[in-house]
Amino acid sequence: MNEVEKKIKLAVNGGISFGAKLNAKQLVVIAEYMNDGDELELTTFQQLYIDVIESKVDLAIEKFKEVGLSCYPVGNYVKSLRTCNFCKGAEEEGMPVAIELNKRIAGKQVPFTLRPAYTGCPVGCGEPLVNDIGVMKVRDGYDLYIGGKAKGKDARTGILTAEQLTPEQLYDVVDKIITIYTENGKKREPLAKFINRFGIENIKNAIA
Numbered sequence: 001m002n003e004v005e006k007k008i009k010l011a012v013n014g015g016i017s018f019g020a021k022l023n024a025k026q027l028v029v030i031a032e033y034m035n036d037g038d039e040l041e042l043t044t045f046q047q048l049y050i051d052v053i054e055s056k057v058d059l060a061i062e063k064f065k066e067v068g069l070s071c072y073p074v075g076n077y078v079k080s081l082r083t084c085n086f087c088k089g090a091e092e093e094g095m096p097v098a099i100e101l102n103k104r105i106a107g108k109q110v111p112f113t114l115r116p117a118y119t120g121c122p123v124g125c126g127e128p129l130v131n132d133i134g135v136m137k138v139r140d141g142y143d144l145y146i147g148g149k150a151k152g153k154d155a156r157t158g159i160l161t162a163e164q165l166t167p168e169q170l171y172d173v174v175d176k177i178i179t180i181y182t183e184n185g186k187k188r189e190p191l192a193k194f195i196n197r198f199g200i201e202n203i204k205n206a207i208a
């Protein structure tokens with residue numbers, strides 16, 4: 001009897017740009033790694049989930065990258081940054097900062113899946129206030145919210161934790177928050193719950 005080869009779930013998207021889009025070439029390459037009857041899962045976080053045979057994962061990631069797709073692990077990791085459509089322009093809305101932030105944090109191992117979101121102006125199309133980490137560009141600075149929760153009866157908006165940060169300050173503060181959560185969070189403890197237990201003031205003091 002043939003052994004069924006293990007499959008690994010990958011999260012794939014077209015990277016950070018003007019809206020969450022995929023082109024025809026990218027769709028064709030994704031389809032090459034699917035068999036008849038396989039399905040793609042479309043998540044609410046601007047990612048597609050695809051199950052790839054374990055022995056082909058490295059090759060698939062390479063081929064996906066060749067056509068501009070980004071790949072991320074699925075599970076207790078920082079997800080790729082959900083963004084808005086940058087409707088007023090890449091520079092004005094901080095797209096390079098969003099790309100750099102994503103590069104620094106996406107895929108980091110954490111106690112429980114962590115959803116970061118970014119939005120280029122206070123209209124907030126990327127919904128930063130109802131995600132674990134939310135960044136909102138306001139004028140020339142970046143405001144940071146943490147502990148937002150979109151689901152459940154205890155849904156809530158994030159707590160404004162730092163205001164008018166420069167890009168470097170933003171990367172540093174987000175990194176510190178993820179480190180505090182990683183070192184002190186319990187296994188499978190969502191960030192919002194961790195903040196309740198650890199205390200927002202303790203977090204603010206640690207990042208000051």
Ligand code: SF4
Binds near residue numbers: 084086088119120126
């Ligand atoms: S948050 Fe602002 S910049 Fe981003 S898509 Fe919405 S209106 Fe445009």
